[in-house]
Amino acid sequence: MTRTVIQGGLVVTAAEELRADVLIENEQVVALAATGSSVADGWSADRAIDATGMYVIPGGVDAHTHMELPFGGTAASDTFETGTRAAAWGGTTTIVDFAVQSVGAGLRAGLDAWHAKAEARCSIDYAFHMIMSDVNESTLKEMDLLVEEGITSFKLFMAYPGVFYSDDGRILRAMQRSADNGGLIMMHAENGIAIDVLVEQALAAGRTDPRYHGEVRRELLEAEATHRAIKLAQVAGSPLYVVHVSAASAVAELSAARREGLPVFGETCPQYLFLSTDNLAEPDFEGAKYVCSTPLRPREHQAALWRGLRTNDLQVVSTDHCPFCFVGQKELGRGDFSKIPNGLPGVENRMDLLHQAVVDGHLTRRRWIEIACAAPARMFGLYPRKGTIAPGADADIVVYDPTARQTISAATHHMNVDYSAYEGREITGKVRTVLSRGTVVLDGDAWLGRAGHGRFQPRATCQYLS
Numbered sequence: 001m002t003r004t005v006i007q008g009g010l011v012v013t014a015a016e017e018l019r020a021d022v023l024i025e026n027e028q029v030v031a032l033a034a035t036g037s038s039v040a041d042g043w044s045a046d047r048a049i050d051a052t053g054m055y056v057i058p059g060g061v062d063a064h065t066h067m068e069l070p071f072g073g074t075a076a077s078d079t080f081e082t083g084t085r086a087a088a089w090g091g092t093t094t095i096v097d098f099a100v101q102s103v104g105a106g107l108r109a110g111l112d113a114w115h116a117k118a119e120a121r122c123s124i125d126y127a128f129h130m131i132m133s134d135v136n137e138s139t140l141k142e143m144d145l146l147v148e149e150g151i152t153s154f155k156l157f158m159a160y161p162g163v164f165y166s167d168d169g170r171i172l173r174a175m176q177r178s179a180d181n182g183g184l185i186m187m188h189a190e191n192g193i194a195i196d197v198l199v200e201q202a203l204a205a206g207r208t209d210p211r212y213h214g215e216v217r218r219e220l221l222e223a224e225a226t227h228r229a230i231k232l233a234q235v236a237g238s239p240l241y242v243v244h245v246s247a248a249s250a251v252a253e254l255s256a257a258r259r260e261g262l263p264v265f266g267e268t269c270p271q272y273l274f275l276s277t278d279n280l281a282e283p284d285f286e287g288a289k290y291v292c293s294t295p296l297r298p299r300e301h302q303a304a305l306w307r308g309l310r311t312n313d314l315q316v317v318s319t320d321h322c323p324f325c326f327v328g329q330k331e332l333g334r335g336d337f338s339k340i341p342n343g344l345p346g347v348e349n350r351m352d353l354l355h356q357a358v359v360d361g362h363l364t365r366r367r368w369i370e371i372a373c374a375a376p377a378r379m380f381g382l383y384p385r386k387g388t389i390a391p392g393a394d395a396d397i398v399v400y401d402p403t404a405r406q407t408i409s410a411a412t413h414h415m416n417v418d419y420s421a422y423e424g425r426e427i428t429g430k431v432r433t434v435l436s437r438g439t440v441v442l443d444g445d446a447w448l449g450r451a452g453h454g455r456f457q458p459r460a461t462c463q464y465l466s
């Protein structure tokens with residue numbers, strides 16, 4: 001047995017902040033005791049980690065990543081190996097990635113393919129959601145089986161006709177099924193049919209630059225789809241989780257539904273909180289670096305997102321990490337913004353950016369931990385194994401230096417992508433030490449982790465509903 005003690009830090013969870021030592025046996029937290037107390041001083045350990053002046057926080061849970069996702073004739077540039085390593089460098093110790101069902105194939109084949117990609121390659125723990133591209137009698141039945149084996153959430157798309165898109169009838173059927181089997185439907189809420197008309201018209205008029213990606217993917221079409229998804233879920237009697245909410249009017253739809261008492265949840269991402277259409281308009285095709293869907297919005301939307309996070313109308317911040325290199329990948333869309341692969345890198349930056357939001361006064365420390373660790377763990381059935389520091393929890397712990405300064409840059413990040421969406425941004429706060437199930441995987445500038453340490457995590461159903 002290995003006993004580790006983390007001494008003298010400020011333990012911050014979603015629920016409380018306390019000066020405490022944390023005792024770890026093998027892979028789990030077994031006790032907390034006030035620093036300097038006779039209990040803590042009586043612990044003997046094989047290894048002591050000094051956390052004086054540091055925060056001791058649960059490892060981040062990023063509930064929305066796309067490692068190696070095939071998209072637009074190319075694939076996301078982070079593998080499960082490079083992507084999970086970068087996540088750990090940024091203080092995230094669990095990812096929930098998306099297995100993809102191809103049209104015409106079953107859910108099982110897609111899930112098996114993603115297990116094969118991730119197996120023995122991850123340096124932190126991982127789980128899967130299932131993207132349903134083809135809702136039919138047989139895949140509806142498969143949903144039940146997946147829920148039983150710990151794949152308890154299913155993503156559907158109102159966007160991307162001809163690729164991932166489901167029409168309202170298919171969406172309703174999947175929601176009805178999840179109302180029965182306990183699954184959670186995650187929705188990409190944009191009206192893709194209408195957007196495709198606007199794309200065609202923009203291109204015909206010679207509007208081909210990256211900024212038009214943001215213009216055709218109209219805010220109204222996010223709000224409309226969000227509203228429609230809520231009503232479909234209400235008809236089906238199912239819960240709903242809306243991914244990557246970027247528009248103020250979509251937040252308003254979620255707020256209204258929650259005021260009615262509906263089990264409706266929302267996620268936003270750092271790019272919508274820190275970036276805007278100003279980035280999409282950067283000259284010389286640089287705007288392509290910021291093409292993702294839902295798109296970045298005008299800066300004015302950010303206030304509504306921060307407010308939603310404070311009022312709990314939005315519960316989770318995930319990254320939607322889906323990196324494509326500028327050279328050779330984003331460039332596929334030179335002269336036609338609709339061919340720019342959608343997605344941007346961020347899995348390494350989320351915990352730091354949200355800590356900066358604490359420094360800037362947008363969030364409290366505990367709310368930082370809630371939206372980045374505890375709420376995603378609860379939402380997707382991983383709590384309290386993940387997302388908190390408590391006896392019985394996995395020892396996924398970050399020792400975080402709240403006063404260190406760093407500058408985000410592609411020159412120093414660990415994601416396998418040739419640019420940073422936050423290049424040059426100065427951040428107060430930095431990860432110092434990371435433990436994944438009791439194993440130190442990162443200490444200062446030293447990477448100690450290994451591909452294959454990370455384990456697949458079967459998940460319970462959404463813990464906000466039971």
Ligand SMILES: [Zn+2]
Nearest residue numbers: 064066243320
């Ligand atoms: Zn996504």
